[in-house]
Amino acid sequence: MTRVRHEGPVIVGAGLAGLSAALEAAQAGARVLVLTPEPLLSGCSSAWAQGGMAAALTAVDSAELHARDTEAAGAGLVDPGAAQALTEAGRETVEWLAALGAPFDRYGDGSFVVSLEAAHSVARVARVGGDGAGRAILSAVVAAVRAEARIEVWEDARLKGLMQDETGRVVGAVAARGERLVEVTASAVVLATGGAGGLFAATTTPAVLKGEGMALAARAGAEILDPEFVQFHPTAIDVGLDPAPLATEALRGEGARLIDGAGAFLLGEEADADLKPRDVVARAVHAARTAGRGAFLDARTAVGEGFPHEFPAVFAACMRAGLDPRVSPIPVMAACHYHMGGVAADADGRTTVPGLYAVGECAATGVHGANRLASNSLLEAAAFGGRAGR
Known part of the structure; x- marks a missing residue:
């Protein structure tokens, strides 16, 4: 086993949540190392998302109404504060991604085309090419990551364990690169390892996603919230x-x-x-x-x-x-289709273990409760991923 000393955060996973965290951390001046077992744009649910990104983008909508719909869909188990934090970030998140080059559908006046999806009170899902949102959005983010000198990506690294000091703080990660194990020390580890659809007989997500990030977080002592959802x-x-x-x-x-x-x-x-x-x-x-x-x-x-x-x-x-x-x-x-449960984390990605963050589908922030509102997943990935990075 070899050891690499990295002066900055290590982000495990390269979907929308992980790469949003990487971009924002780099923008704040950090050197970022991203570990992913698959080439960028592969092996992550973000690239497969069809519907789009939910956000209050029209005059008949508001962050408050979006939050109410989120809470109603979640069957009484949504954290209202987390839902409000998410929906208030809707417009700025869509506009940030658009500025990176995400080609959201637009009308002639520049306003966003929005679709109606189940359990939404109004049309509010920003889309790309009808049903190609996930890959188009992630492609723009990947291009930005590749252009950022402060971000290094290992596209052959599978998470095998978390490193902790004598106090229990997470101080790095162990990754397999081919036949070789590498210990990477870091200022923090951000888990963005996706869901667990590969454990089920039929899934709409990449079959390689089997909840390893959640399992390793649990072994490190992190609280796991609502894994049955x-x-x-x-x-x-x-x-x-x-x-x-x-x-x-x-x-x-x-x-x-x-x-x-x-x-x-x-x-x-x-x-x-x-x-x-x-x-x-x-x-x-x-x-x-x-x-x-x-x-x-x-x-x-x-x-x-x-x-x-x-x-x-x-x-x-x-x-x-x-x-x-x-x-x-x-x-x-x-x-x-989606795991609402996962590693308990706040809107900034902090878990119950110092030095360990979780974002995206592997995290359970309280936003989704017992039932995720359609197209809130891409919004959470980008908005809360970015917050964790900052």
Whole structure:
């Protein structure tokens, strides 16, 4: 084993949360080392996100309303202070990413195009190319990271352990680089290791994400909050693939409907019946499939011929599976999508162990409660990741 002395923070993970932390720490003058087992833009859920980033961006919206929707979706277990901190950072976070080059959809006057998603009172999800937000946003952040001289990235380093001194403070990390173990001492370690979808039979996230960061934090003595709170997305495309392709919630925001094999509505005939919180819709989809009725997302009328340019990622996934969503309903299932629980952390990423921070999906900040509001994940990753970096 070799030892490397790094004078600054080590960030483990290179999704939106980890790289936002890296950029802000570097902007503050720190030298930053990012450890990731996969090349940038690979192996992280951020790049797979379709819907976009929730933020109060219009005259009919506000941070307060966004916070109320967040609390309502979280089934009484959202920390109101954390929710307010998140939603108040919405506009500035979107504008920061746009300034880095994230190509959010815009109207002719420069205002952001926003979509309606489930459990939101108003349309507030800033999107890119209909359903390509995650990869486009992360690509802009990766370009900024590569251009920042104070950030070094090891794209072949897998976290194996945390180093602690005699007081229990985290003072570095142990990483595997090929066959070699490397001890990296650091002023602090920021975990941005993502979720745990790879532990489940069907997931919409990269299968390599198995909760190792949370496990190592627990071994170091960190408090773990609500690990049983796992969100299942109701409209994973059921074509026998794992990870399963995702049919973004924005499709239902545009009017697509959930039906069974006989064409009956799963959640009722009301126009907004399919826009209930994800846990409600996922249970309805699962119940229909278990009962043998099947579950399908019918976007033939709501999207129809506009599919290739309005939702290109979903359209491509369907066509690869031999389905044309313009003429046939899409078979769907509930699949593991997001881990609301994780390493207990505040809005600045501080955990209960000195020297250890956690951001993004591996952290449990109290923002999501028992059910994450759609498209709050990218916002939390960038906003709270940036706060941790600062």
